[in-house]
Amino acid sequence: MTSVVAVAGTLIGSLTTYLFQRRTAERAEAVARRERLRQERLAAYSGYAAAVTDLKRAKITLWFRQRRSPRDEESLLAALLESDRLGAAAETAAFRLQLVADDPQLRRLMEAVSAKVGEITHAEDRQAVIVIESGFEQAVRTFIDAAAGQLREVSP
Template identity: 50%
Template sequence: MSAVLGTLLAVAGALVGSLGTHLLQQRAAVRAEARARQELLRQERLAAYSGFAAAVTELKRAVVAGWLRRSDPVALEPALAEADRLGALAETARFRLLLVSGRPEPLADAAFARAGALRGAADRGELAAREREFEESVTAFIADAAARLATSDQPARR
C-alpha cells in the first residue's frame, strides 16, 4: 500500500512540476511575443519617421530647383513635374506616418507646408529664409520623433 501511495505521490509531483513548467514557459512566451511586437512597431515608426523626413527633404530640393529655373520655360516644366512627383511621394510618406503613429503629426504637417511655401519666395533672400524655416521645422520633427522612439525603447512595466 505504501508503495502505491509513494508512486501516486511521485506521479502527482511530476504532474504539478510539469504544469508549473508549462505555465512559466507560456508566460515567458507571452512576454517575448509582446516585446517582439513592441520592437516591430518601433521599427515601423522609425521607418515612417525617417521616410517622411527623406521625402520632404527631396521635395524641398525639387521645389528649390524649380524656383531657380522659373525664368527658363524649357527647364521649368520638367522641374515642376519633378517637384509635383516628389510632392506626391512626400504626401504618401506623411499618410504612412499618420497611420503608424496613430496620432496627429503637427510637426510633420509644418515641415510639409514649409516645403510648399518655398515656391512663393519673391527673391533669393526670401528663398534662403524660407529654406532656414524649412530646415528648422524638419529638425524639430526629427527631434520629436527621436524622443518618441527613445521612449518606446523603454521596457514595458508590469
C-alpha cells in the first residue's frame, strides 16, 4: 500500500510540475510574441514616418528647383529622380506598416499624410509650401500619437 501511495504521489507531483511548467512556457511564449509584434510595429511606424518625412523634403527640393531661374535641368532631373526614389521607399514603408498593423484609423491617418505630401507639387508660392509643410507636420504628429497608442496596447 505504501508503495502505491508513493508511486501515486510521485506521479501526481510529476504531473503537477509538468502542468505548471507548460503554463509558464505558454505565458513566456505569449509575452515574447507580443514583444516581437510590438517591435515590428515600432519599426514599421517609425520607418513610415521617416520615409514620408524624407519624401516631403525631396518634394520641397523639387518644388524649389522647378521654380529656379535660370532653370538647371541637370539639378532638376536629380531632384526628380530623388523624389521618385523616396516616393517608392515611402510606399514600401506604407505596405510594411499595413502588413503588421492593418488598422483603419492608421490607414486614414496615412492617407492624410500622403495627401499633404501630394499638395506640395501644387503649391502656388513659397508661403503655400510653408502652410502645407505645417499641415504635414501636424498630420505626422497625429499619426505618431495614434501609433504610440497602439504600441501601448500591445506592450507585454
